[in-house]
Amino acid sequence: MSIDQFTYSPIPPEAEAIRAEVRGFLADALADVPPTRRAESWMGFDARFSRRLGERGWIGMALPKRYGGAEASAFSRYVVIEELLAAGAPVSAHWFADRQSGPQILHYGSDAQKDFHLPAICRGEQFFCIGMSEPNSGSDLASIKSSARRAGDKWIVNGQKVWTTNAHRSHYMIALLRTDPDSRRNEGLSQFIVDLSLPGITIRPIKDLTGASHFNEVFFDDVALDAGALVGTEGQGWAQVTAELAFERSGPERFLSSITLLQSLLGAIGADPDALQARDIGRLTARLVTLRQMSLAVTAQLAAGRNPAWEASVVKELGTSFEQEIPELAEALLDVAPATRGGGEHARVLAYLMQEAPSFSLRGGTREILRGIIARGLGMR
């Protein structure tokens, strides 16, 4: 049974050894950043900060040295990522490239793509966004309609993507497009690296419920891509995307999104909690300790070259439930109203994460879709 894949995979000492350096760097780099901005963490966009991380060798760490990576183990990367998130660092600029696009290009990309993109990703200079969702294709991703048609030595792209985080400030999108007009569902799909500065591309930011703009609509109107923009094999887009999702669904970002709120809640409760506060803080801590172990077990599987899609879904489902519970408990455990203006720092952190929380179980695949994957893995479908 897949549950047995959750084996104890401690962080090896050589990976653990980086932690102090990362923590020291972050303490210094984020010294003036208030909790309200730390709370944004993986929505926080700071290109300068990303470049500083790149200089340190902390982006694309697991990539080969010849492409600017450090050939570090998956566990070293894990330590860096969780320290960044726990400190509330603004990671969003390089986030998708580090987590998904870089590994994807390394795995499926052509030599030219690797030579061009990977070093710039590692330097923290090239930012990517993920073009999967479309207006009529969210959970049902295999139903996408945006297309790329061959025309001589070009691909002509038409259609629309939506909810594309950071499209307005990224250099490239990895887009999933239909390359066979007669294909249905998950056949005939292919992945492309789309240069977002090309003519025919319109990007319109969408305001989210907090009033901020992180995600976008992206329109393609006869956009001409060079033949070299295809990633991997024509028609194999679905298999490539599925492999990518295991990377997307199991990392510490799937349970640390509201960690700043947990920290600020601890500050607001103080050193002497009442019984109810102590109980819930203890329970959350126990779950966090366990989620880390589960996520590390998936990391070990990925590092061993397996595709732990089932296990990753389990981690994401439990993880997003955990991070969504934190604002609920913060509200329940203290008589502090969330405040978007005025109020104390804790009230503002609470206001921000309370409003962000619904997205945790949407982005990267909804709770219902993940439960479906888990059930299928149990042989129920």
Place this chain on the structure above:
Amino acid sequence: MRQMFDSTVERLFADLTSPAAVLACEDGPWPQAMWTAVEESGFPLALAPEALGGAGASWADVCGVIRLAGRFNLPLPLPEAMLANWLLGAAGLAPASGAVSVAGAGALRLRDGVVSGEALDVPWGDAVPLVVAVAGGAEPAVVLLPTGAARRRDGANVAAESRATLLFEDVAPVAQAPLPAGWPVDVLLLGGAMVRAAQIAGALEGVLALATAYAGERVQFGKPIGSFQAIQHQVAVLAEHAAAAVMASEAAFAAADTRIVRLQAIAAKICASEAAGIGAGVAHAVHGAIGFTHEHSLHLSTRRLWSWRSEFGSASAWSQRLGRAVCAAGPEGFWPGVTDGRFDTLQEQSA
């Protein structure tokens, strides 16, 4: 070692624990033949040092054994005996011969070479001849006590497993030694919590297997109920929590070297106890009325889940202790505490 242990024990337990055999133990006589078979396997001594006649296995080696004891509803204090003999060994004492249990709660004092006080809810306290406890006093001691010398108040948990309270009055221990220096006096409560977490994890694996199998067989509205998304999602939630309980227990057992790592053990008990309630609920929902019958074997597991989650400290009790330590560490100490696997006042509370 791990694989050999797991496969040996799986065969042994499969032979011993038919639903009828487990049911017969409920409020029934001590199953001597079953215990003898387990004793002959040597597992009660697995964690005792080789020099003292044990197998010198580590906690990591036996996590599977204890998970399987949970999965098969083994109606015997095997996990307790393993814990008891581990502590005796750590204190330099020979393992107990025969059935032995542990006292995780209560208050015992050692004075002038004799023990007085009460040991609460001792598993199979009405049947085992010996119990291991930590007695307070000038310096805390590991004591091996004869249960026959105690007055007894019998009790049972929801799975009708004996939980007897033993009252000792000036009873001379069969063996005694100082608790190893720096060890917490609540080591048996902590060890019991860790062991119960693994039993719960195993029982949840069993319950998950029952639920998925049943969902594939039971037909309503012309198709197996497992093809209904509502059922699929419930079973998925059960699987998630079973996985969490397994992971948390495995991590706690693996981290336990000579000492049990407090944060890991407590986290395991909290997560497993929470998972127990969720898992039992889902399993019953999926089975419908048939699972609510005495006839069906589901309750052999679910009644144990409801029992074990409360034993050796409930999720609430441990969460409060952990939560107080986390709050004492404060916002700055929180994340380092998680990554270091320790919160200072969590250690001190019981030292």
